[in-house]
Amino acid sequence: MKERINVNFKMVINNQGQKMEIQFYEEGTRYLHNQKTFIRCKEPIMNSPDYNQLTLICDNKEIVVVRSGFVKMRQKFIENEYTSGFFKNEYISSEITAYTNKYCYTDDNIYLNYDIILDNTIISNYQMNVSIQGVDKMNKVIKLQEDIKAHLKDIIREMGCEDYDVILEEPKDKANGDFSTNCAMQLAKTFRKSPKQIAQEIVDRFNHKEYNVEKVEVAGPGFINFFIETSFITKIINEIISLDEEYGKSDIGKNIKVNVEFVSANPTGDLHLGHARGAVIGDSLCRILEKAGYNVTREYYINDAGKQIHNLTLSTICRYEELLGKNVTMPEDGYYGHDIIDIAKELVALYGDKYLEESNERYQIFREFAKKYELNKIKRDLEDFNVHFDIWTSEQSLYDDNKVDEAINKLNKTGYVYVQDGATWFRSTAFGDDKDRVLRKSDNTLTYLTPDIAYHIDKLERGYDKLIDILGADHHGYVPRLKASIACLSGDIEKLEVLIIQMVRLIKDNQEYKMSKRSGKAITIRDLIEEVGVDATRYFFAMRSGDSQMDFDIDLATKKSNENPVFYAQYAHARICSIMKQAQEKKLNIAREDIYSHITGEKAINVLKELIDFPMVVAQSALKRAPHFIVNYINDLAQAFHSFYNAEKVINEEDIEKTEQMLAFVKATQITLRNALNLIGVSAPENM
RNA sequence: GCGCCUGUAGCUCAAUGGAUAGAGCAUCAGAUUCCGGUUCUGAGGGUUGUGGGUUCGAGUCCUAUCAGGCGCGCCA
Numbered sequence: 001m002k003e004r005i006n007v008n009f010k011m012v013i014n015n016q017g018q019k020m021e022i023q024f025y026e027e028g029t030r031y032l033h034n035q036k037t038f039i040r041c042k043e044p045i046m047n048s049p050d051y052n053q054l055t056l057i058c059d060n061k062e063i064v065v066v067r068s069g070f071v072k073m074r075q076k077f078i079e080n081e082y083t084s085g086f087f088k089n090e091y092i093s094s095e096i097t098a099y100t101n102k103y104c105y106t107d108d109n110i111y112l113n114y115d116i117i118l119d120n121t122i123i124s125n126y127q128m129n130v131s132i133q134g135v136d137k138m139n140k141v142i143k144l145q146e147d148i149k150a151h152l153k154d155i156i157r158e159m160g161c162e163d164y165d166v167i168l169e170e171p172k173d174k175a176n177g178d179f180s181t182n183c184a185m186q187l188a189k190t191f192r193k194s195p196k197q198i199a200q201e202i203v204d205r206f207n208h209k210e211y212n213v214e215k216v217e218v219a220g221p222g223f224i225n226f227f228i229e230t231s232f233i234t235k236i237i238n239e240i241i242s243l244d245e246e247y248g249k250s251d252i253g254k255n256i257k258v259n260v261e262f263v264s265a266n267p268t269g270d271l272h273l274g275h276a277r278g279a280v281i282g283d284s285l286c287r288i289l290e291k292a293g294y295n296v297t298r299e300y301y302i303n304d305a306g307k308q309i310h311n312l313t314l315s316t317i318c319r320y321e322e323l324l325g326k327n328v329t330m331p332e333d334g335y336y337g338h339d340i341i342d343i344a345k346e347l348v349a350l351y352g353d354k355y356l357e358e359s360n361e362r363y364q365i366f367r368e369f370a371k372k373y374e375l376n377k378i379k380r381d382l383e384d385f386n387v388h389f390d391i392w393t394s395e396q397s398l399y400d401d402n403k404v405d406e407a408i409n410k411l412n413k414t415g416y417v418y419v420q421d422g423a424t425w426f427r428s429t430a431f432g433d434d435k436d437r438v439l440r441k442s443d444n445t446l447t448y449l450t451p452d453i454a455y456h457i458d459k460l461e462r463g464y465d466k467l468i469d470i471l472g473a474d475h476h477g478y479v480p481r482l483k484a485s486i487a488c489l490s491g492d493i494e495k496l497e498v499l500i501i502q503m504v505r506l507i508k509d510n511q512e513y514k515m516s517k518r519s520g521k522a523i524t525i526r527d528l529i530e531e532v533g534v535d536a537t538r539y540f541f542a543m544r545s546g547d548s549q550m551d552f553d554i555d556l557a558t559k560k561s562n563e564n565p566v567f568y569a570q571y572a573h574a575r576i577c578s579i580m581k582q583a584q585e586k587k588l589n590i591a592r593e594d595i596y597s598h599i600t601g602e603k604a605i606n607v608l609k610e611l612i613d614f615p616m617v618v619a620q621s622a623l624k625r626a627p628h629f630i631v632n633y634i635n636d637l638a639q640a641f642h643s644f645y646n647a648e649k650v651i652n653e654e655d656i657e658k659t660e661q662m663l664a665f666v667k668a669t670q671i672t673l674r675n676a677l678n679l680i681g682v683s684a685p686e687n688m
Numbered sequence: 689g690c691g692c693c694u695g696u697a698g699c700u701c702a703a704u705g706g707a708u709a710g711a712g713c714a715u716c717a718g719a720u721u722c723c724g725g726u727u728c729u730g731a732g733g734g735u736u737g738u739g740g741g742u743u744c745g746a747g748u749c750c751u752a753u754c755a756g757g758c759g760c761g762c763c764a
Binding site: 169170171172173176180182185186219223266303306307308333421422423424425434435437438439440441442443445447448449472473474475476477478479480500502503505543544545547548549550551553556565567568570571574575576578579581582583620628632635636639642643645646647649650651687688 | 690691692693694695700701702703704706707708709710711712713719720722723724725726727728729744745756757758759760761762763764
């Protein structure tokens, strides 16, 4: 299994563009799509001429970067165009994408040396340290894999190749072993022998016993496949039962402080489908990050100071007057939802016809009332949707605390602010945006961007190492200007990471159902909770990558909700509960042993192999910001269990010893399944 | 026109540069009636939108092109 690590670097170029400095640092970031410059890597062939040479083109000058030392990651620089205005006298923030083995993490540092060469002379030398810790503590089998790798490396060294780093993969098809390596194929050129011959030589030298390997085989064009002793695999059972709710944890996040902002819908109406998707992905991601050892804060930004709230107030006033018999016309940009009428009804009940005449007091009171009403509804809906926030930040409070003015002042000091046509502009093009942005309009009001900059500065000042914003695809054009402001003010563009969630199309009666503000007809999160159910809805949204737009067929979701795969997974859990209950009635114990000698069936071992993977799947899911990995895992685990359940009986009163071992195995499955479901906020019911 | 996302089985979607591209639903054929109705086993179904390139090896990386979605405001 390979993991992509993005390694970022900064570059300083002087006026002549002759001398440069590169400063490397590592960070597990997502691909930055709005970066104009990016560098990609490939896995080069061993011993090829350009194996140790990386080429970077900068201001039309070709710079060769020669790497030496530890060969863990290999990369080839391919430079893309970038905005010259931004990079001269500024820094380039860019990334190298490096591929490493899934299980390569150890407590050792990985380091890379770089010589920076310009016009055939070495300008300088840089070393980069990458240290990722904690994964090898995940469980014993993962640790074993580490040991096997080290052993293989020793063997290859004995055979005459120093410094070759073995990659151990986990084959998709379990028939190809528990682990496999392609090293013989890669070493073919070095040794001038056929891959199969090399593979056989390695296999002959391999110490089976010490590494709990039952069988090693050479397969296909030269893969070496390793099969672990099943007795060793059963060690995981006791480990899981001991860890219980903790199983799946790792410290891959190194306790980094992460702030995740999601949903953040205007308090002007109900949350709809798109918000539900954002809520599920955001909340699930937070749970996953926490499990992977990040220090997570969930935050909701309330846009309660802008024009939308103004429109909400005007709509409320209209409905109020309408209820009291006045002939009214709703404002053009008004809200037409039924909830506005409900608000008006409450106002009528509260004040009668006291506010029939226009007044500033009426505006203020109605505004506050409507805002509070809508916000409370959102909070309630999210709570019922199993989504919780740690912090609710109000836009208005940023004004009240003077944070917005402070932000403008800070931007002003950087020199990237200018006045034109009576408006105040931010020179965001200097930081990669495609046009400059207005901060203060000529009518002296602020744009949406300005308080949002203040908000992000505020978050950074609260001490987060990383900010993750989850936005809908309809706002993606907004990202470059926000990133530009962070780059300008903090100098560290990497601190802000934006995940874009693609749109959800609603399908009703086999065709697209357009939701409009005017008609007030939209499928709300409340509708989903009531008609589809929290678990099914959450599972459905968590199932799919946020990158692709999806269809939500409301008829299918409500009518045939049994087809939702969530029931398949939940049913597996309920079945286990049923077994445990029976066992309890029969006064059977759960065996606690290091090795479970009676668990030998193929189906049970398949389940165990799934259980072993869990901590690594969580870590992957966190690093890739991809909650749907967890759902795929749940599906695989449930399937493995159902298959086992059908083939083998757990409770057999004629063989108590075996039964009690089986119960331990089933218990471990239950714990893992429950923990996995919990990561996406889906319940693990005891019965269905 | 420019930018971002997507294009994989009839449908909805997976897939870490690796071995025969996988699941669910739907279709067909069997099994189970139990620890629990929604379970299990198998079959058919594919030129991964199209062309070119990199690579020992491409659904995945690059490039061109086609199609769908979204965004390109002194709106929020």
